[in-house]
Structure formats: C-alpha cells, structure tokens
Amino acid sequence: MAVTDTIPEQAPRPLVGGDRPPGALADRVFRALALGAGLLVLVILGLIIYEMTNQSLPWFRAEGFNAIFSDNWVPSAGHYGALGLVVGTLVVGAIALLIAVPVSVGIALFVTEVAHRRVRRPIVYTIDLLAAIPSVVFGLWALRALETPLANVYSSVSDALSGVPILGALTANPNPSGASYMTAGIVVAIMITPIITAITREVYATCPPAQKEAALALGATRWEMIRGSVFPHSRSGVTAAVIIGFGRAVGETIAVALVIGSSPRLTEQIFGPGDTMASVIVNSFGEATGTERAALIGLGVVLLAVTVVIGVLARTVLAGRQRRLGVA
Amino acid sequence: MTTVAPRAPATPARPDSIYRSRDGHRSRKARNTVATSLISASFVLALVPLVGVVVFIVQKGSGVFGWHFLTTDIPFSDRDFGGGMKPAVVGTLLITGAATVMAVPLGVLGAIYLNEYGKQGPLARLIRFLAEIMTGVPSIVMGLFIYLLWVLPRKQNGLSGFAGALALGCLMLPIVIRTSEEILRVVPEELREGSYALGSRKVRTIRTVVLPHAAPGIVSGALLAVARAAGETAPLLFVIGIVTSTNTSIFNGPNTTLSQQIFRGATSPFVAAQERAYGAALTLVLLVFIFTALARIVTSLYARRSSAGG
Numbered sequence: 001m002a003v004t005d006t007i008p009e010q011a012p013r014p015l016v017g018g019d020r021p022p023g024a025l026a027d028r029v030f031r032a033l034a035l036g037a038g039l040l041v042l043v044i045l046g047l048i049i050y051e052m053t054n055q056s057l058p059w060f061r062a063e064g065f066n067a068i069f070s071d072n073w074v075p076s077a078g079h080y081g082a083l084g085l086v087v088g089t090l091v092v093g094a095i096a097l098l099i100a101v102p103v104s105v106g107i108a109l110f111v112t113e114v115a116h117r118r119v120r121r122p123i124v125y126t127i128d129l130l131a132a133i134p135s136v137v138f139g140l141w142a143l144r145a146l147e148t149p150l151a152n153v154y155s156s157v158s159d160a161l162s163g164v165p166i167l168g169a170l171t172a173n174p175n176p177s178g179a180s181y182m183t184a185g186i187v188v189a190i191m192i193t194p195i196i197t198a199i200t201r202e203v204y205a206t207c208p209p210a211q212k213e214a215a216l217a218l219g220a221t222r223w224e225m226i227r228g229s230v231f232p233h234s235r236s237g238v239t240a241a242v243i244i245g246f247g248r249a250v251g252e253t254i255a256v257a258l259v260i261g262s263s264p265r266l267t268e269q270i271f272g273p274g275d276t277m278a279s280v281i282v283n284s285f286g287e288a289t290g291t292e293r294a295a296l297i298g299l300g301v302v303l304l305a306v307t308v309v310i311g312v313l314a315r316t317v318l319a320g321r322q323r324r325l326g327v328a
Numbered sequence: 329m330t331t332v333a334p335r336a337p338a339t340p341a342r343p344d345s346i347y348r349s350r351d352g353h354r355s356r357k358a359r360n361t362v363a364t365s366l367i368s369a370s371f372v373l374a375l376v377p378l379v380g381v382v383v384f385i386v387q388k389g390s391g392v393f394g395w396h397f398l399t400t401d402i403p404f405s406d407r408d409f410g411g412g413m414k415p416a417v418v419g420t421l422l423i424t425g426a427a428t429v430m431a432v433p434l435g436v437l438g439a440i441y442l443n444e445y446g447k448q449g450p451l452a453r454l455i456r457f458l459a460e461i462m463t464g465v466p467s468i469v470m471g472l473f474i475y476l477l478w479v480l481p482r483k484q485n486g487l488s489g490f491a492g493a494l495a496l497g498c499l500m501l502p503i504v505i506r507t508s509e510e511i512l513r514v515v516p517e518e519l520r521e522g523s524y525a526l527g528s529r530k531v532r533t534i535r536t537v538v539l540p541h542a543a544p545g546i547v548s549g550a551l552l553a554v555a556r557a558a559g560e561t562a563p564l565l566f567v568i569g570i571v572t573s574t575n576t577s578i579f580n581g582p583n584t585t586l587s588q589q590i591f592r593g594a595t596s597p598f599v600a601a602q603e604r605a606y607g608a609a610l611t612l613v614l615l616v617f618i619f620t621a622l623a624r625i626v627t628s629l630y631a632r633r634s635s636a637g638g
Contacts, residue, residue, distance in 0.1 A: 023529040026529070026531050027529050027530055027531045030530075031445055031530075031531075034438070034441035035441050035445065037434045037435070037437035038437075038438040038442060038446065038451075038455045038505075040434060040501070041459050041501065042454070044462070044498055044501070045465075048469070051473055051476045102370070105370075106367045106369070106370025106371065106373075107371050109367045110368055110371045111371075113367075114368060125624060126375070126378070128620070129617070129620065130378050132559075132616050133378070134559025134561070134587055134613070134616060135559065135560075135561065136587045136594070136612075137559070137609045139594060140593075140605060141384050143594055144594075145380070190377045193374055221356055221360035222363075222364060223360040223363035226363070253466065253561075254562050254591060258591075258594055278468050281472065282565060285565075285566055286565070297472055300468070300473075303468070303469050307461065308461055310464060311457075311460055311464050315460065
C-alpha cells in the first residue's frame with residue numbers, strides 16, 4: 001500500500017513479520033486448544049460408533065437379517081431376533097407423542113398467546129422443573145403410585161371395548177399389575193413434554209406480530225388468529241419439535257424399564273406387558289455374556305442409528321424453515 | 329435467482345376459513361372459548377405429574393429422610409431397616425463433580441472455537457451438527473460405550489466412580505457446548521472490536537472481554553447440565569459397580585449414586601430397601617432442584633445487572 005510512504009521514521013515497527021509481538025504464541029496455542037475441544041465431539045462420536053458396532057458384530061453374524069426383522073427374542077434358547085423390541089420402542093414412542101404433542105402445543109400457546117406477560121417466565125420455569133426431575137424418580141412414582149389406578153382404568157376400558165373390531169384387539173388382556181406399553185407411554189409423554197414445549201414455544205414466539213394483529217384487526221377471535229396466523233407460520237418448526245421429542249422418547253430408559261413389564265414378544269395389546277430396546281438393555285446387560293451381550297450392544301447401535309436419523313431429519317426440517325423465513 | 333417471485337409468507341388468516349360461520353357469531357365465540365379453555369387446561373394437565381411426583385416423594389421419603397439418613401452407610405442387606413444413603417450422596421457428588429470438571433471447561437473451549445474461530449466455516453458447522461446429534465444420543469448408549477471403552481479392558485478394576493464420570497461427562501459435553509455457544513453469540517460484537525482497537529490480541533479479548541461478559545450465562549447453562557447429569561441412572565448402572573459403604577476415591581473401587589440406589593430400591597421386594605429408595609429420591613430431587621434454582625438465580629442476577637448497567 002502506498003500509505004507506507006507517509007509514515008514518519010519513528011513509526012512503530014509493523015505488527016506483521018519480523019519479531020513476533022508478545023502474545024502471538026499464546027494466541028495460536030489457545031486457538032489449537034479450542035479447536036481440540038471442538039474436535040473432541042467428533043472423536044467421541046467416532047469412538048462410540050466404532051466400539052459399539054465392533055462389539056455387536058457377533059450378533060449380526062449370528063442372526064443376519066433376522067437380527068432386526070424376526071420376532072424371536074429368547075435368550076435362554078440363544079435366539080436374538082429383536083423385531084418385538086423395535087416395534088415395542090415405536091409403540092411406546094407413538095403413545096408418548098399422541099399424549100405429549102397436543103399438551104405441549106397447548107402449553108406453548110398458553111405461554112405465548114393466552115397467559116399474561118408477567119406470568120410467562122414462572123410458567124416456563126415450572127415446565128422446566130418437569131424436565132429437571134430425574135427419569136428414575138418418575139419411574140419410581142409411576143411404579144408405586146400410578147400403576148394400580150391405571151390398571152383399573154385399563155380393565156374397564158378393555159371390558160368396554162371388547163368385541164369392537166380393532167380397538168378390542170388393541171385393548172385386550174390388560175396386565176393386572178398395570179405394567180404395560182400404555183403406562184410406559186404415559187410416563188415417557190410426561191418426560192418429553194418439556195422439550196417439545198420448549199421448541200414449540202420458541203417457534204410460536206417468532207410468528208410476526210403484524211400477522212397476528214392483522215388477523216385480530218379483521219375481527220378474528222383469538223383462536224381464529226392462532227389458526228390463521230400462528231399455525232401456518234410454525235408448521236415445520238412444530239414438526240421438528242415432534243421429531244426431536246420422538247428421539248427422546250426412543251432413548252428413554254430407566255422409567256420405561258420400571259413400568260413396562262418386560263415381555264419382549266411382538267403384540268398389539270397395548271395394555272399388556274412389553275419391552276423396548278433401551279429397557280431390555282437395562283434389565284439384562286448386567287448378566288449377559290457372549291452373543292446376548294453382543295445383541296444388547298447391537299440394540300444400542302440401532303438406538304444410535306435412530307438418533308442420527310432423527311438428528312438429520314430435524315435439522316433438514318429446520319433448515320428448510322430458515323430458508324423460507326429468510327425469503328419471506 | 330432474483331427473478332423468482334418470493335414465495336408468499338405462510339398464508340395469513342384465510343378469510344374463507346375464518347368467516348365460514350358468519351351467521352353463527354355465537355358459535356365462533358363459543359369455539360374460541362372452548363379452545364382457550366383447552367389451551368389453559370393443558371398447562372394445568374402438565375402440573376398434575378409435577379405436583380404428583382413431588383407430593384408423593386415428599387410424603388414417602390420424609391419418614392426416613394434426615395441428617396442421620398444423609399450420614400449413615402447403607403445396610404448390607406436389603407432386608408434391614410434403618411441406615412442411610414451417605415455412600416450414594418457422596419458418590420453422586422463425586423461422580424457429578426468429576427464429570428463437571430471434565431465437561432464444562434472442554435465444552436466452553438469448544439464453544440469458543442465454534443463462535444470465535446470457526447464461525448460459519450465447514451469444520452465448525454460439522455462440529456455444531458455433531459454436537460446436536462450427540463445431545464440426542466440416549467444415555468444408556470453412553471453407558472454401554474464407556475463400559476466397552478473403559479471398564480471392559482480393565483476387568484474388575486474398571487468399575488469405578490471415574491468410569492461413571494466419563495459417561496456423565498460425555499452426556500454433558502454437547503449440552504455445555506450448545507448452551508455456551510448460544511451465550512457467546514449474544515456478546516455484542518462492539519465489545520470485541522473495542523478490545524481489538526485497544527491493541528488486545530484475540531486470546532486476551534476472549535479472556536478479558538468476551539468470557540466475563542458471558543460468564544453468568546455459561547455458569548447457568550452448566551448448572552442445568554449438572555442438574556441433568558446428577559439424576560442420570562442408565563449410563564451408570566454398568567460402569568460404577570455398587571457399594572454399601574462410603575467410597576471417597578473416584579479412581580479406586582466401585583461406587584454408588586442416589587439414582588442407582590433408587591433403581592435398586594424400586595425393583596427390590598423388601599420394604600426396607602423400598603423405604604430407603606423413597607428417601608434417596610427425596611434427596612436427589614432436592615439436590616437437582618437446588619442446582620436448577622441456582623441456575624435461575626444466576627440468570628436473574630445477570631439480567632438485573634445487564635439491564636442496570638445498560
């Protein structure tokens with residue numbers, strides 16, 4: 001640059017080149033440290049995938065295609081077909097979503113559209129407390145305080161619906177103890193409500209006030225404003241919340257293990273005992289050896305794969321949303 | 329690209345759907361009332377399990393809870409009444425503490441890389457994405473992973489509080505990275521530029537300007553991560569072993585935590601063990617609520633300071 005010509009003779013030496021001024025080394029060292037810490041995430045995830053897949057290989061070798069696609073989990077006979085567990089996980093996740101999504105959407109609307117500004121923060125904190133209660137405590141509560149009353153409800157519902165084509169089969173043979181897919185689903189629903197609420201709430205909060213005010217100015221009631229302005233604006237964001245909530249539901253372990261009743265067979269009876277992948281791992285990994293251990297680790301690999309798929313899906317949905325909002 | 333007409337923003341209030349029931353003003357109003365009550369009811373519905381759990385745990389746990397409970401070892405047999413949860417309290421604090429010592433500094437450093445160095449570069453975006461995935465990894469998978477990586481190669485010596493701390497640390501790391509980055513992102517750029525203008529290097533700017541400004545938020549996020557980790561059970565079951573007497577060493581010998589004792593008590597057929605589980609649950613919930621409350625206090629102090637200092 002020509003500017004250098006005008007610098008007087010006593011001008012300080014330029015900061016680049018020559019002797020490095022103090023601090024340059026510290027700068028580079030710190031940058032390297034920070035980068036290392038960031039890369040740690042990559043290393044840990046890589047190690048998880050490597051270690052888990054490696055140790056589960058005996059299962060996939062022994063069972064092949066049957067590992068996930070046959071309903072034949074009989075450790076005593078050396079059979080480890082996990083279809084019943086995979087479906088059980090999906091059933092619990094589905095029940096949890098059916099309960100948690102409407103409630104979470106309701107709470108999110110309550111916070112953003114109905115409640116007074118002053119009480120919003122306390123409400124949010126209260127819902128977050130629900131997330132703070134440990135899974136095992138929910139499990140203990142559900143096992144001791146929830147199962148018996150629920151068992152009564154199940155048996156009356158089952159009696160009432162027996163003979164009805166599809167619902168009758170779904171609700172047949174309720175477990176007298178109350179331990180069932182349904183109980184597990186309810187407990188998981190309680191545990192995923194805070195996260196779905198948190199994401200949904202943030203999405204609703206980004207709905208432009210002008211759109212809401214326009215709807216109200218046209219004479220819309222609050223509910224019509226929500227349906228006309230808030231919902232269309234937030235569809236993809238809520239979809240992402242549901243996907244993330246499902247991911248949490250699938251990985252929920254301890255509470256499910258306590259209340260699901262441990263029965264790894266494929267069934268459509270949601271009031272009967274069942275099992276999920278995570279609950280089987282908790283209940284049998286302690287004593288498992290050989291192929292069984294490999295199979296349980298393999299279930300961990302399946303859970304991991306589901307996690308990754310869900311992470312990618314949620315991100316894709318949210319990225320699409322951001323692009324659209326950027327244009328609008 | 330510019331010729332493409334911008335897509336209409338999410339369809340605003342569609343008149344046809346809104347005025348569908350023009351004749352029935354009453355029904356529109358009624359519908360609004362029903363919807364509003366359902367929305368309010370959903371909040372009340374969410375309170376039911378919260379209140380239910382807290383009342384249940386306090387009712388069942390307060391019978392055994394007390395100073396004696398916190399300072400006495402666990403009876404050797406599940407059949408024996410009395411005793412306490414001291415080993416589990418010590419274990420929970422030790423293991424969670426060790427996990428925090430590992431995960432928080434590394435997580436904050438990682439967040440600094442993402443926000444101050446990597447920014448929107450491909451590597452930073454990859455790390456950000458992987459941290460997001462890692463947040464979703466089920467805790468039981470983390471437990472299996474640490475079992476394979478740390479416990480298995482060491483046979484019986486592998487079962488230790490440290491293995492549990494590793495598992496919890498792996499769970500906390502991505503949470504700390506993500507919350508810290510959120511906080512660093514809202515540090516005003518002008519502050520950094522001011523520091524650079526005074527001749528500070530990047531590392532000095534981060535140390536003396538960015539981190540102090542972000543500290544309350546980072547501390548609050550870390551406390552929430554600690555609260556979550558303290559209650560975890562699944563990742564610990566296979567890696568810390570179990571003891572009934574207090575083990576203050578994190579590296580030597582098996583350990584135990586409140587969450588593990590609750591799980592054992594919940595599955596135990598003996599009333600004595602079940603009672604202790606309620607006491608342990610009360611202790612754990614108190615512990616977790618204290619951490620959560622601390623996080624809230626730090627946040628509100630920070631909010632007051634920044635609004636006053638302006």
